[in-house]
Amino acid sequence: MTKTDSTLDKPIYTISAAAKLLNISVHTLRMYEREGLIVPFKKESNQRLYSQGDIDRINCIRNEINESKISINGIKTIYSMIPCWDIVKCTKKEREKCGFFNGSNLPCWTYNHNQNICGTKTCRDCIVYSQYSECNNVKELIKSIAR
DNA sequence: ATTCTCACA
């Protein structure tokens, strides 16, 4: 049995719970968010909630920082290479007026793509964000582009 | 008790 996307996307962990699971500080968790590496759920009170997918994604980030010695800027650059326009099948017109498509070194989910296929939905609801919570998915994607 | 934002000896 493989976990469904909905299972991975349930907002269940408070920031303190997530921090304990990951063995990092809540401060670091907020920093990753400021840097655009993660997009946690937000309650009306602005309180953050994290899903299991978020935990997986942050574990991936921690590995890149600790083992591969990749900086946060490096990770942002890697994420910026995810061809979201291809994954969500943006039209040519949409690409033309998309700031992300036209050169960006930041993750696509740091943008509000209101003028294209993304519409007003949040990046959390986008497969580009949810599908690449795992290191292997990012790796496979990059491999598929390279060949 | 927790979390949030902002600032910084």
Added chain:
DNA sequence: TGTGAGGA
């Protein structure tokens, strides 16, 4: 990345 103030 850490710590503390000030408010909710």
